[in-house]
Amino acid sequence: MLSIQIRKQFATNGAAPFVLDVNASFAPGFTVLFGPSGAGKSTLLDCIAGLQKPDSGEIHLDEEVFFDASRRVFLTPQRRAIAYVFQSLALFPHLSVEHNIRYGLARLSVAEQRRRVEAIAAAFHIANLLQRFPVEVSGGEKQRVALARALVTQPRVLLLDEPLTGLDASLRRAILEDLHGWSAAKRIPILYVTHNREEVDAIGEHVLTLANGRVQESGAPRAVLDAPRSVELAQAAGFENVLRAKVLEHRPADGVMRVSLENAVCEIEIPLGEAEPGSEVRVAIRGGDILLATEAPHFLSARNILPGTIESIETRGVLVAVRVQAGASFLVHVTPGAVRSLELASGQLIWLVIKTHSCHLVR
Amino acid sequence: MNADPLLLSLRLSATVSLLLQVMALPLAYALAFTRWRGKFLLESVIALPLVLPPTVLGFYSLLAMGPRGPLGKLWQALFGHPLAFTFAGLIVASLVYSLPFAVQPVVASFESLDRRLLDASAVLGAGRMRTFFRVILPLAWPGVLTALVLSFAHTLGEFGVVLMVGGNLPGITRTVSIDIYDRVQSLDYAGAQQTALLLLLICFVVLSTVYGVNRRVWSPWPAR
Numbered sequence: 262m263l264s265i266q267i268r269k270q271f272a273t274n275g276a277a278p279f280v281l282d283v284n285a286s287f288a289p290g291f292t293v294l295f296g297p298s299g300a301g302k303s304t305l306l307d308c309i310a311g312l313q314k315p316d317s318g319e320i321h322l323d324e325e326v327f328f329d330a331s332r333r334v335f336l337t338p339q340r341r342a343i344a345y346v347f348q349s350l351a352l353f354p355h356l357s358v359e360h361n362i363r364y365g366l367a368r369l370s371v372a373e374q375r376r377r378v379e380a381i382a383a384a385f386h387i388a389n390l391l392q393r394f395p396v397e398v399s400g401g402e403k404q405r406v407a408l409a410r411a412l413v414t415q416p417r418v419l420l421l422d423e424p425l426t427g428l429d430a431s432l433r434r435a436i437l438e439d440l441h442g443w444s445a446a447k448r449i450p451i452l453y454v455t456h457n458r459e460e461v462d463a464i465g466e467h468v469l470t471l472a473n474g475r476v477q478e479s480g481a482p483r484a485v486l487d488a489p490r491s492v493e494l495a496q497a498a499g500f501e502n503v504l505r506a507k508v509l510e511h512r513p514a515d516g517v518m519r520v521s522l523e524n525a526v527c528e529i530e531i532p533l534g535e536a537e538p539g540s541e542v543r544v545a546i547r548g549g550d551i552l553l554a555t556e557a558p559h560f561l562s563a564r565n566i567l568p569g570t571i572e573s574i575e576t577r578g579v580l581v582a583v584r585v586q587a588g589a590s591f592l593v594h595v596t597p598g599a600v601r602s603l604e605l606a607s608g609q610l611i612w613l614v615i616k617t618h619s620c621h622l623v624r
Numbered sequence: 625m626n627a628d629p630l631l632l633s634l635r636l637s638a639t640v641s642l643l644l645q646v647m648a649l650p651l652a653y654a655l656a657f658t659r660w661r662g663k664f665l666l667e668s669v670i671a672l673p674l675v676l677p678p679t680v681l682g683f684y685s686l687l688a689m690g691p692r693g694p695l696g697k698l699w700q701a702l703f704g705h706p707l708a709f710t711f712a713g714l715i716v717a718s719l720v721y722s723l724p725f726a727v728q729p730v731v732a733s734f735e736s737l738d739r740r741l742l743d744a745s746a747v748l749g750a751g752r753m754r755t756f757f758r759v760i761l762p763l764a765w766p767g768v769l770t771a772l773v774l775s776f777a778h779t780l781g782e783f784g785v786v787l788m789v790g791g792n793l794p795g796i797t798r799t800v801s802i803d804i805y806d807r808v809q810s811l812d813y814a815g816a817q818q819t820a821l822l823l824l825l826i827c828f829v830v831l832s833t834v835y836g837v838n839r840r841v842w843s844p845w846p847a848r
Contacts, residue, residue, distance in 0.1 A: 307743075310743075310747055311746075311747075312743050312746065312747070337746070338743075338746040338747045339746060339747075339749050339750065339751060342749075343747060344747070345743075345744070345747045347740050347743070347744065349738070349740050351738065351740040351741050351743065351744040352744075353741060353744070353745075353758075353759060354763070355762045355763055364745070364748050364750070364758075365748035365749055365750075367749065367750070367754070368749070410748070414748065414749070
């Protein structure tokens, strides 16, 4: 168990100082650190690795003290036996793949180094790359090399800072499977930073959300990320619509409450939450959770049907972002096929259909 | 043409540029990788020879190396003979004179290294020495080569400092630039021409080698 209770303040130019203030424990197995950029995720990993020194607090791994401000204990990175895969990977460009992997094994005999390199290279499918240099291998292979270099040292904690960014989904899944296999055998705490929702679901044991240097929530990925409770997290978790709202009334019998959006021009129903009537809240809705209808829909279970006008239509790869003004401004994600069959165009009258449970109350 | 002054200059330049590398690496490390309050003072001191007239530098070197100067007294006590107007004296003065040319390119190349590589080295268990020799130095070698060649070329071309602390003793302190000056003074234009042309060619070859290897040679102190 890795226990952390640290605080570190950073001076910023003019603005209020950024404060990292984290109190958390990490059991063996995967924990996903999720949060918007600038939330302090990499800084937290740097503190755990000993690359940055917190102002106060403690870091323990089981009985061993890595850092204790009150007792003036600070173990250097060299003495923590932690493996860290950086976002940039930081492979040594002047060393071959084999020497990159061997770099952390300097204390072992050459025979033992060879044995371990061979074993890890086989496990991560890079045995054929050992004599190449980092510039000579592909992006996915680089990521495998970086993981192998980190894991070959048999670390007691593994820190992964977005190690799979930029890879396509199938490659990412394959590497994650290798990692899962490795994790099942070793049972050490693995902290995995990402802001990719798919990766969270693929790793999926436990997620800890970080925003503005503080832990927001912790739990199973679905529970934490499908109903984010802060605006920053809602945005990071892919909620395109975060709208200001005012609670109008509670309807406990139906399990809902009515809120007015933005400047009170439209009203919707959202699940009953911890907000008194009259209070100002925010409502987060995914762009993909909103339906569009070209005629006023009838006989639907969805409780929120709002008329509006299409402001703009923008194609983004395989999805189309439709901006609709319906009192409040909504971003709706549809497929190119839907745009064609509904013959959507700017200025057109349109109805938005939103299920009550697609609306999430955030702070 | 008398080859002695040229050979003397080459010997001086080679000795100085090699000694300077030994001094420059730890200095550059301190400037690039550590943070402390008085760092700008060290930067200024190292850069001073860039802006000081060589005669000023030579004058203070002469005072320090003279029989009543601290360096001169120390030298006399250690080796039993004076330091001023000797080859060793020339070396000492040239070390100061060419120091910025040895330090600045190395600092620039150290600072352009990806810090995450150093972090990776530390996390993988390597101490500072191992990180320096296995990661920093191999990746910063263009800067080190630039420093070596620039300090060599700069020492080869020095005049004012040599004149002040070395005088003009054939075979001991009579460097190629002094030799050219002497020949012009005595109206031996043909002799001056030969030596000057040779020096011009050497300097051109040296500099084109550096520029060919590394484009950012004359970088000032990098912004932080």
